[in-house]
Amino acid sequence: MDNFLIQVTGKKRVVLFSPRDAQYLYLSGTKSEVLNIDNPDLAKYPLFSKARRYECSLKAGDVLFIPALWFHNIISEEFGVGVNVFWKHLPSECYDKTDTYGNKDPTAASRAAQILDRALKTLAELPEEYKDFYARRMVLHIQDKAYSKNFE
Incomplete structure (x- = not known):
């Protein structure tokens, strides 16, 4: 689902990848196998370097829109509180009715x-x-x- 990440306190670093770069992210289910995105093992994940990163820092009071389908990696730089607000923009029958947080595929x-x-x-x-x-x-x-x- 589309999502607003609202940073209430603290700091976070957010890295986003477009859904068009999924072919470079070594996906296993909905997650990437590349755990260290700042220093990836390019011998094991050679295509990862082709993925285009969109990066920002969030501090208290910042709001980031994360579109549906965009892969994201979030690192807390200090203790903080963040709130996510998700919403459904597809017809309701497209969603799994048991999916409270919008993490499941349509x-x-x-x-x-x-x-x-x-x-x-x-x-x-x-x-x-x-x-x-x-x-x-x-x-x-x-x-x-x-x-x-x-x-x-």
Whole structure:
């Protein structure tokens, strides 16, 4: 969900990454495997250097808008209190009704990920050469459909 981070007391450093840079963030679920974003292991995470950082410092009284889908890393520089205010901007049926904090993916995205997982498990039944071929075809098909102007 969209979010206002309101810094009441103390200081925080906030680093944001656009959702368009997800391919460089080594995602595992909704989190990045890159834990030290200031000194990443580029041998292990070589694409991370391509991700564009947006960085700011928050002090008491500052408010930061964090758009939905933007990855963020927040480091407290001193003891403080921050308040997050989330709001839903998609139709209510898009959200998981049990998701109090807006941390879950929209229900359609969750269903799509489950379908993809089942498809990949099915491909795993094939010999390696065939699995590789059909997986690459699936990736091309997803790219073609997901990034076309006529997304269906």
